[in-house]
Amino acid sequence: MNLIEIIHIRSFGPKDREAAMQAFRNLQFPDFNRAVMSMKLLQDVLLDTDLRIVIQWQGKVIEKAKSALGVQLAAAFTEFGRVHHIICKECDLYRRSHS
Numbered sequence: 001m002n003l004i005e006i007i008h009i010r011s012f013g014p015k016d017r018e019a020a021m022q023a024f025r026n027l028q029f030p031d032f033n034r035a036v037m038s039m040k041l042l043q044d045v046l047l048d049t050d051l052r053i054v055i056q057w058q059g060k061v062i063e064k065a066k067s068a069l070g071v072q073l074a075a076a077f078t079e080f081g082r083v084h085h086i087i088c089k090e091c092d093l094y095r096r097s098h099s
Helices: 014-025 068-077
Strands: 003-011 036-043 050-057 081-089
Touching: 003 014, 003 068, 014 036, 014 050, 014 068, 014 081, 050 068, 068 081
Parallel strands: none
Antiparallel strands: 003 050, 003 081, 036 050
16 A cells, blocks of 8 residues: 655744755665655745655555654654644545546
8 A cells, every 4th residue: 555644844934944954855764664665845835934744655564653754754843843744545546648
């Protein structure tokens, strides 16, 4: 099952947003989990102090609980603002046809 883990950071202000973005860029994962398909940082286009770390998981690594990686990231990023951490499963998919 493919799961998406999202850590939403509402930074305290522009300086904290920049610091959070730099902290994400500086992350190092010596024992990076092979089940992580991708991890990316997104910035809200309307509220530029809002960031989201999106972790895409593949397989049965986590099922009904937040991952250790997600919990660590959520805890670390509370330094920069309010954090909301969720995990979602894929329910449906729409794909545009190539005609």
